[in-house]
Each structure stands twice: as C-alpha cells, then as structure tokens.
Amino acid sequence: MFTGIVEELGEVVRLTGTSGDSALVAVRGPVVTSDARHGDSIAVNGVCLTVVDVDGDVFTADVMGETLRRSSLGVLRPGDPVNLERAATLGSRLGGHLVQGHVDGVGEILGREPAELWETVRFSLPPALARYVVEKGSITVDGVSLTVVEATGTSLSVGLIPTTLKLTTLGHKGVGDPVNLEVDVLAKYVERLLAAGTGAVAGATAAGTADPTGTGAARTGGEL
Template sequence: MFTGIIEGLGTIKALQSSGQQGRRLSIEADFILNETKVGDSIAVNGACLTAVEAEGRVFKADVSPETLSLTTFGAAKAGERVNLERALRVSDRLDGHLVSGHIDGMGILKDRKNKGNAIIITFGVPEILSRYMIKKGSVAVDGISLTINDCDASSFEVSIIPHTAKLTTVGFKKIGDPVHIETDMIGKYVEHFLTRKKESAHSNIDMQFLAKNGFI
C-alpha cells in the first residue's frame, strides 16, 4: 500500500527480458534506499513492483505481462525518469490517499496551462476509468496523489503546485504523453458491493450499510 506522496525520482538504467514476455527493470534512485531489501515493494510511476535485487541506490524489479499490458513499461527505454515511492509502513502518516499500486489503465495528457503559481493539466481517459472519478475526489497519476478539479466522461483536470512539479515527472510531461492512472479504490469497492446486491435479492448490503461501515 502507498500514499501517492512521491519520495523522489529515479532513472531507468537498463531493461532486459524476464521469463516469457516479461521485463526486468534496473532503476537508480536519486536518493539512498535505506533499509530497502529484496522482496520489498516499490511503486514505480505508481505501479507496485517487487525488488528482486537491491543495493545502495539501485534496485531491480520484474514486470509481468499483465502489468506491461496496462502500463508504459513495455515501451520504456533506458534514461527515462520515473517517480518512486516505497511501501507505506504502519507508523507512517497518510498525507495523500490510499494507493494500491495496481494500475487501472492509461490516460493521455491533453492540455496544460499556467494559472497563478499552479499548472492546470487535463488528462484524457476512457469511460471505464472516468466512471470512478468525482469532482474533488482523489486519483493517482503516475503514482502521484492528486485532487480532481473537474471531470467528465472522457477527461479530468488537476492542479499541480510548484513543489509537485519540481519533485515529480509531471513537471516535464508534454501534451500527448501517456500516464498511468489508478482510480480511487473506494469507488470501485462501492460499485462492486452495489452490483453484488443487485445480483442477490438476499443481500444485506445497501446504502445504509455502506454509510454505516464507512464506505461512503
């Protein structure tokens, strides 16, 4: 589990085949990965990957065919910059929102413009992703926890403050660039529960149950 608060950037140093149709990434972080060991989870542009080797600032992680199909890692090249966040510890503060590290799909940067000290960015997304977005809700873009300014069936808008632009890849993303999208898991759980209720006339799950148990 992650928070969407990026710890720092890293650089893809090398890529190689891993098993059948998989890839192994070698990534050098801009910061020392203190206490990181083999088996630890690290979000790379929001995708939860497992370190199979770790030493100093460098770690290696395998990417499965399923993850390759939902992310930009299939077309990634050495030298690309990526956002990095290590897994949330029980004692950590939750400054962003709960991010699973399971990418739902990809979006495209459609527009960016300056407004005051912020950058206003619009991302295009398919309806299968936008259905889980609401105004002032949360979304993870390349692993960055962001608040949705506005949204419709095919796009959503966010504001990027200078701190986020400086410390993450979103600061140098261009129009047309693809990004990883993870929608807020609460919306997906609510839809799942409501769908199950319709399928079962004997279900005790209703809107009152969801509200009472903190889902909505």
C-alpha cells in the same frame, strides 16, 4: 499499499525484455534503496514492483506481461525519470490517499495551462474508468495522489503546485505523453457491493422469498 506521496525522482538505468511477456527494470533511487531489501515493494510511476536485487543505489524488479499491458512501463527508456515511493508502514502519515499501486489504465496528457502559482493539466480518461472519477475526488497519476478538479466522460483535469511540478514526472512530461492512472479503490468496492446487493434482492424476489405482507408466508409462483 502506498499513499501517493512521491519520495524521489528516480532514473531508469535499463529495461530489458519488453518485447516479450515480461521485462526486467533497473532503477536508480538513492532514497528508496537506502533501506530496500529483496522482496520489498516500491512504486515506479504508480506501479507496485517487487525488489529482486539491490546494488548500491540501484534496485531491480521483474515486470510481468499484465503490468506491461496495463501500464506505461514498457515504453520507458534508460535515462527516463520515474516517480518512486516505498510502501507505507503502519506509522506512515496518510498525506495522499490509499493507493494500491495497481494501475487501472493509461491516459495521456491532453493539455497544460500554466498559471502564476500552479498549472492545470488535463488527461485523457479511458471510458471504463470514467464512472470512478468525480470532481474533488482522488486519483493517482504516475503514482502521484491528486485531487480531481474537473471530470468528464473522456477526460479529467488536476491542479499541480510548484512542488509537484518540480519533484515528479508530471512537471517534465508534454502533451501526448502517457501516464498511469489508478482510480480510488473505495469507488470500485462500493460499486461491487451495490451490484451484489441488488442481485441478492432481485434473486430473493424472483425465488419468492420476500414477504411483502409481513405475515410470515412467502409468496411462491403465482399463488397468493
């Protein structure tokens, strides 16, 4: 679990095997490797990866096919900057929101509107994710916890402060560049629970287990 507060801007050292069903990525990050061990979790551009090796300030992680298909990690190249965050601990401050590091889809930057003290950035939104994104709700973009300024069925916009622009990949990307999106997991659980509840009620009614009269006698078939 993560909080969406990027700890440092790392650098891709190498990425091999992306044409197949798995890949191996090596990333330089002095902060996140300072206490990293085999088996630890580190989010790379919002994707939770498991450390398999640490060599100085470089860690290596395996990337499976599903991750390559659902995220933008496969298009990274040596030298590219990446957002890095270590997994949260029980004593961590929740400065952002609960982030799993399980990317739901990839969007792209549609436009940037600089202002005096911040910048508004608009991203495309895959249709399947639109129902989970609401104005003033939370979303993770390339591992950065952000507040949604505006949301439509096909896009969303956020406001980025100078610190975010300077210390994350979002300040370096241009129009057309891909970004990893993770919607608020609470929204997905609520949807699933509501759907399950509706199905249970419908099933009970169809089976005749409901007793609208309150007499304790359930209706079955066409009988009263």
